[in-house]
Amino acid sequence: MSPSLLTLSEVSAVFCLLLILLVPFASVGLALINSGLGRARSAAHAMLAALCVTAVAALVYVIVGFAWQGAAGRPEHVLVVAGKAWGWVAAERFFLRGLRLDLSPAALVVLLQMFSVGLSALIPLSSGADRWRLGAICASTALLAGCTYPLFANWVWGGGWLAQLGANCGLGRGFVDGGGSSTIQVVGGVTALSITWILGPRRGKFTAEGMPAALPGHNVVLVLLGCMFAWIGWMALNSAGAMLFLGVEPGRVVLVAVNTTLCAAASGLTAAVVTRVRSGRPDASLSANGWIAGLVASSAAAAFFKPAAAMIVGGVAGILVVSVADFLEFRLAVDDAGGAVSVHAVGGLWGVLAVALLADAGPAGQWLAQLTGIATLLGFLLPLTYGLNWLLDRVYRQRVERGGELQGMDLFELGAGAYPEFDVHGDEFLQR
């Protein structure tokens, strides 16, 4: 049994379309953040990579992605287990054939997903900063947009088995994630973790004793400007997602926008306070990461939180992002330049869990549905993503040659730097 397709009045559909058209601001925000947190000598490469990722993601998603993902109430392959039908992959046609691109909910889902899959694919860029080849970035994006993202999105948004947990097993409303804390953010976050494992740390990041060196981002103004753009995009993303995937009426979009803002505000301020207490001054980069982590955590259930609960969700996200970023760098030797794992993977998992803990009480068993979703992300998505990227690395090496890291990705891969009239620092400040 597949959940039935949503129906929208024409006014609601136009309103939803306008919201969806604002979603690319989230991608603009992440692209600016990724570029700002990287080195000056790789800044143009980071922005071009963001553009290529967005392009590859949109093309691959339209060619094959939607065929696997589908939308609730549309054709689905099912497995019958213990007398119950479970959807596991959509049965749509490639190149969107058989789908009318008008104001129907399925067409709006396609448009939103074209932007969302690009947003998800932008996340690993920051973890592979300054050492990930452009060709490998595009190939890895194709794997995400054509395989991992649509598969998991089908299970959550396309009427697949996670969405059916409520109807088939009595577990609350089934797995709930309106704005993509799991489908967009954690999928991007576990890809980022896989990429850091496969690429290894940047040259000079860790000393022989294993101590991490600080490699500060080259332009924190870009990072903070990116936060502002991301805020606009995220309010639209959470609102459109709530309308299309949770069936929320347009009037509730006000609550979604309020909760999204409160969550980001609480998270950004908490991160600033934590870094201020820890080191005497607020850290701009980590505060920005806190802001984004709040947006990420808000996505799952911004339509169901009370405003006070949204502040709690944001506050916890702010503490988590600072603690986990330190833990990953100092204890686990993970060189995640932009904090993609702590912001998107951990923030997203917290957002999914917060649905069960803090959202307005729904039917019993919701927490078990959320735990099943988290188990799927860690137990299925992470090994699948790592395996696919490991295989890609075997046939097409993902890390740039040593010369590329020394010279900078701009000159090595693009032949020109982002700031030709300025001195670009080498590695002279690194510990030897």
Added chain:
Amino acid sequence: MKIAGLLLLVSGWAIVVAAVALLPSAGARVGFVLAGMAVELFGLALAVRAHLVLSAEGE
């Protein structure tokens, strides 16, 4: 060691999915879901540990 960790992750997920789909009683379902997640956490720890060992060897 990393492959063992990843296999444990998948095994834990299989336990969770089987428990949710096949077990009728709520108590048993909760128990097996938590057990499956514990197996996943063990697998994740193993994969992380493998990464640490590989990093140290690289240096």
